[in-house]
Amino acid sequence: MPTATVRDDIPLARRTVSPALRRRGALRRGLLGAGVLLAGVAALWIVFPQPLRRLLAPPPVQGLNARPGLDGRLLGHFPYAEVPASELVAIAPGVQLQVDAAEALQAMQRAATADGVDLRVLSAFRSIALQKHLFFDVKSERNQSAQERAMVSAPPGYSEHSTGYAVDLGDGREPGTNLSRSFETTAAYGWLRANANRFHFHLSFPDGNPQGVSYEPWHWRFEGSAAALRTFEAAQRLSR
Secondary structure, eight states: OOOOOOSOOSOHHHHSOOHHHHHHHHHHHHHHHHHHHHHHHHHHHHHSHHHHHHHHSOOOOTTOSOOOOTTSOBTTBOOOOOOOGGGEEEEETTEEEEHHHHHHHHHHHHHHHHTTOOEEEEEOOOOHHHHHIIIIIHHHHTTOOHHHHHTTSOOTTOOGGGGTOEEEEEETTOGGGTTSGGGGGSHHHHHHHHHGGGGTEEESSOTTOTTOOOOOTTEEEEOOSHHHHHHTHHHHHHHO
């Protein structure tokens, strides 16, 4: 009597899926699961936008009835860490900047002087503690809301000045224009518009800027190093 044919005559080892194929399949399943999860979050965002945003948003800032947005901004301002004291150098009595920014600024001032322009530094590095005073105490003195104060001064922990890369500049021949919109009419401002990029300084808050901060023709930030570019990357991305 003939022996019954064995239908499954391929050895088990040869029927086993290879480890590489298993890993590939697991990756596909993982990506599919991630896609489903993201789709679910997106659906919740549409159906329940406010509760979900409150859940994902950072906690409120002490002393302010406001929360940073999902991009980190608080009342229009991005968060910035305070530069270590070891990276600061004096550029005038009581005035400091991060060392790279200081070197570039001094070169820019020399070039301006050679062109007959008196470019003055009005403010440079400010600690977070000092920024706290400038924001909350002045806000109280002027009876301003947080939103009103943030239009002209960043909350503590959100000021470019704390990075050591930002400066407020004025025209030594027209001090009456210091820290005012009228600075844009001065020779110093005109010179900066024509030459500041050569020294890696960039106007932080031009008229109609997407951060919603008041126009500040006097406020310039240094972007001439990899560290400085990283510091301001979020602000640059928003302005593109």
